[in-house]
Amino acid sequence: MNHRDEIRDFLVSRRAKISPAQAGLAPGGRRRVPGLRREEVAVLAGVSTDWYTRLEKGHITGVSTDVLNAVARALQLDDAERAHLFDLARAAGTGPSPRRPVRKVRPGLQRMLDAMTDAPAIIRNGRMDLLAANRLGHAMYWPVYRSRIPAPAPARGSRSDPARTPPANIARFQFLDPAGPEFFPDWDGSADITVALLRTEAGRDPYNSDLTQLIGELSTRSDDFRARWARHNVRLHHAGTKAYHHPAIGDLSLDYESMDLHADPGLNLTVYTAAPDTPSHDALRLLASWAATLDQPDQPSGTDVQQTK
Template sequence: MSTESDIREFLASRRAKITPQQAGLPAYGGNRRVPGLRREEVALLAGVSIDYYVRLERGHLAGASEEVLDSVASALQLDDAERAHLYDLARAAAKRPARRTKRSRGPLPDSVVRVLDSMSDCPAFIRNGRLDVLATNPLCRALYSPLYADASREPVNIARFQFLDPAGREFFPEWEESVNTTVSLLRTEAGRAPGDSGLTGLIGELVTRSDEFRVAWAKHNVRLHRTGRKSFRHPVVGELTLDFDAMELPAQPGLTLTAYSSAPNTPDHDKLQLLAAWAATPETSVEQ
């Protein structure tokens, strides 16, 4: 899709989410023909002319100032991820360098791998913006063993596994939330790196082969994935829910280290210890 189409659909989808009451506007009449706010209402809230806002929503963000973008973001009540995405779309429209343009290339430094391996009590991995898993420690390799069942394709990709592998739905028990997270992360990365051919190819593959991905992609949701809880249904230890913390690596632009943990003396912690014992068994193959 073109940048103009992405801008148009993103702004229209955010506008549709806000009612006049939420925006502090009077709701005149009961026969509104559009969900959410009208264009003229967004223009009023943003302090720009109707004609100018219509031009923006048609995809012409290239000449918009930071003040205008901030006003539109405030009028649409965008969260931090959505506001950043709006700026990314404006950069793409103006053909200005995107955020974190210099992506890390090549193998990970040995020092980063050593840090990853030193996290022996919690599953941890490093991914890029396309959700390729570039490195794991042994415990995460055990946790993510279903992703490695097919050894023919590495690096493994979380989104490709989730939507195209029949085991994906079994591995992610909170399916709808997991789908929204995965697609939102890819949509966010598409705004950050519009020229990433690998990302474009992945999205094209998923849109073509997965109806669920196509529907979720059309929602234009974005998010910042920094901390939270995630559930898994592992073939050996069963269902467990872990806390996660995701940290960008400043020295490796575009890469994120994610670590899972659980509170001591909880069933999830017990299952994590059982997983560690299983992973440490010499005859155990985590690809099985």
């Protein structure tokens, strides 16, 4: 990850999104590129044009918090974008300090998940690996767990553990598995969110080799991913509603609450619910019944289960 390129591309992409009118400026004649000019951002941030030009070229080491906040205000960054700018500045100033990739969860976290019996719940890392789930969570994400997209071979010279099975990965399923668009009915919106989350994680943990490998694989194999990655959009993912089409249950529209696990840096817990007396609430009950069949090897599962209409 080239920090100067990341900083430059991020700031240029944010500058292009702000019109002079949005910034309270006069149009200023014909413009070769959309958005604000560098000198206009400099004026709005209260710094010299030369100084802002250096910043946009990636010279961010040692820049004060006050100046970064001023640039964030000038570019009208939202909370996720502001946090991403500070992450990029922090990474540029500290150099390589890779966070150890998290590949499994503590037993206590799994017990917590198992105690949630009425709502699907999962724990993932910033790479979108599904590291743990309760019974309903595993049943809901069954297509992802059953994805036939093979994991890539380890990079030459890297350490690998032949006994370790790569975890199911939401991003790889979404962009590389033909079943992805069917499972995510609003595929475009869902894909935008996934890429924005990966971009946010890359800013937080730029030296994570597992994350870098995933981004490289998806950029190579998916035009849709590559186009979205180039937009430099980032996102904080806390709450919302998401649609799914489960191959055995049918349509689900679920509210989710998502939170980072501060005792386990890098892990995120997401719990899904449906409002009472709604079709999705009834569908979750059907999902619970179907999940029980997954525990019984003599029962049909997956594509052998007739989808509920």
